[in-house]
Amino acid sequence: MTTSTVSDRIFRSVNPADRTDTVAEVPLGAADALLDVFRTAKQAHEAWAATPAPVRGRVIAAFGRLVEANAESLAGLVTREVGKPLHESRGEVQEIVDTCDFFAGEGRRLYGQTVPSEMPDKQLFTFRVPVGVVVTITAGNFPVAVPSWYLVPALLCGNTVVWKPAEYAAACADALLSLARAAGVPAGVLEVVHADGPTTFEALSRGLEESLVDKVGFTGSSEVGARIGELCGRHLQSPCLELGGKNPMIVAADADLDLAVQGALFSGYGTAGQRCTSLGTAIVHESVHGEFVSRLGQAVEEAVVGDPRADVLYGPLISEVFAERFEEYLTWIGPHHRVSGSTGRGRISSSNPRKGFVGDPEPGHFYHPVVVDGVRPDDRLFLEETFGPIVGITTYGTLDEAIDLANLPGYGLSSSVYTNDPATAFGVRRGLRAGMLSVNNSTSGAEAHLPFGGNGRSGNGSRQSGIWVLDQFTRWQAVNWDYSGGLQRAQIDTAQIDADPGFRLT
Template sequence: MTYVSTNPADLNDVVARVDLVGAEEFADAARLARRAQREWAGVPAPVRGQVVANIGRLVEANAEALARVVTREIGKPLAEARGEVQEIADTCAFFVGEGRRLYGQTVPSEMPDKQLFTFRNPVGVTAFITAGNFPVAVPSWYIVPALLCGNTVVWKPAEYSAAAAQAFYDIFTAAGLPEGVLNIVFAEGSQTYRGLELALERGLVDKVGFTGSSEVGALIGELCGRHLQSPCLELGGKNPMVITEDADLDLAVQGALFSGFGTGGQRCTSLGTAIVHESVHDEFLRRFAQATENAVVGDPFGDVLYGPMLDGKFAVGFEKYLGWIRDHHTVHGSTGVGRITESNPRKGFLGDPDGGLFYHPVIVAGVRPDDEVFRHETFGPLVGVTSYRELDQAVELANLPGYGLSSAIYTTDPGKVFAFRSGIGAGMVSVNNSTSGAEAHLPFGGNGRSGNGSRQSGVWVLDQFTRWQSVNWDYSGALQKAQVDTPAIEADLDFRLDG
């Protein structure tokens, strides 16, 4: 079966054609990775770090070309695509040093003539399934540290970002990776699941990473659990932004605009609901609606807030979410609702609206806790707005949907910041900043419906791709039994000071 990847801003532009494989081919790729893993693990970690350095240099040398492939294939604005490519370079820059810092520890023993040590060992073969909204940055969060730690990789990218994935793979292999260390597999979803199932049954995969929807993540987690494995799950979000009565409203509007509508709201960290104090609710809504109405949408190679939907399936999904708007809601911030066309135009649109999958931004005010639009992720340019009276109520509303990826609070009161931080269930908290954004040396990940607590980026991800091994070395010449033969020093426990 051949998959045709088209430009979502110009549906007549075919970007790539890729042959999709079946479940057995996925398992075969895992077998190749298994054969290559021991030799790759035997390469000293600082030398593996040098390969990571090579990758970073090649990414920087090809940054503009790679960014343009991303923009053409998924419609991400070019400025954001450049930032995404920079994220790969930043990730490589960080993990180059970790090749010299895969430290274990020397631990004091409770017995004489005995030493205790710990070592980090690679997990083995890793299998990563990634989404296409960040077709090169997110894979680097998995692949770079996994390779550095001595693992081999089977990578299944999204079909609709096939060209970007192939370019990414070509850069990595050009950096000096031996054959079989990094393997790319293009496959449809059900074949990927079956292939992963086969690989796990045959003992070919030791660690799974998945970025995508909460629903599919639950299936991946269940499958791995049957094989006593704990996957890395980075899933969806319904990311709240609390705006307090003392917030800088203009700054909050900027944050909401980028959080809610950057990449067309098609990020796992996109703003879901703005939870605004009742005293500033109306003024915030007015300013936010005005900023949204004035924002430029259209050709992603131009200066726009966002471009098209990533792929036709997301356009279909977004149409369903628009159907969740109810009579008690009010819609703001746009001259229309639904797909932007010549007959349903948007003021200031850049480019040919009928050429691609462009949608009006939508602000839905008056959302309630029992609304579908409040409780579920709405992957696309849609932001809900509701109000609160006390901060405890805002935190309760922020946690209510059960996701726990990203969150934000806008306030000038440090007390509110710490109250929000301690009450929110999200893995990431921003203060006076957007819900979106990551840095290569900070842990990224969520809880609840957003993930299983695993973290990407920074030193924290090393625990996902290594296993601790303890070594107990006794050179006393006799069998010493812990807790049994431990020397004891007696104290006079009846001692009392005189006077």
């Protein structure tokens, strides 16, 4: 069950492909209710941390198996609640399974080190210890996969977790919690709270002040992430921040253009462009620019859009909020831009139709895909994240120029380069500030055993997934054990080497 105080404020989560379909109604808790959950998690922490790590690993393994057994139902719920095409929802659920498979084994590792001492009869050790209570706040574009990147390793490491999902993904969160409960995660060790943004921020501030919260994990916008980072910094905490991106794709002169277009189509318009790793700007060499624009424009025009239960490139935008923001992004298109193709612009409807649309667009948040050529370095379309099905294109002459353009917006999450030249690939790797680079692949895509995260406006350098995330959910503890029977003072009593200071080579 979801832990939340009954409230007269009810949030209604609706199907973005059919706004007449109510997926869930959840009460939004007040700040005091969230604090009560923080206290419950604090009380549950000692027993969970004392549970042997291999046992916690078996719980994580059971969780993965239950998700796998219920994969089709969970994927269907993801599609219904956030509008993600069913094939993407299935991939998202598989990401949870992969994450559990990886971290179940970490329950038998969580390695420390034995370190040699400079003193006799003395041993030095290091241990990983859990941080305590983790508060995780996630977005709804990946309503189950991205939360698992926090929940699974945090629980495996012996922490208790309070998860605040996006309100518009409430049903997905409750479903994932029920699977975790069935896998053996005790009440109090993992709790879900539903609340709006201001309430969550108030509760988080008070929870940090009262030492109820030991770690914050946040996935969302750079603006909100900056506020959370500032709040945590005042309490000498370092949050795990996974924020937005303006992810570049460099298309070199020798690139396989068909492959580059496939990558741009998937990363620019998959999930309706609502990924933190979505393609922002294609930076194309001037010698192939015209051909790339032509091919991408044709691919976008021919792409199938519509009912996410069908075989479509993308479905609706997640909610009315994202639809309104996307309409604002469309106003950034200026007279010096060239909009490629004839697919239309704005909301898809009977009066603004899209050829080949699948289903009925009227009850949903469906929008035409947009390709904007002629983007300049001082354009908002170039500098700012645009969460939706819109991709900008600009040109470059030299590789140094391409790298400068890729770094200019100040984000640093994901990137890609299409080339068959190793010197170009490694030159881009050295020059880009992004935390992730794909060579001849799209800007989107992650694997459970590879570090995920960004720099600059995309995050504070923290990483999720793989062994690297363990540093987010554990602290290093150093232990020295002196069994000499006397006081040995390091550095002071260290044995000195008897060298001959007058020795000279002849």
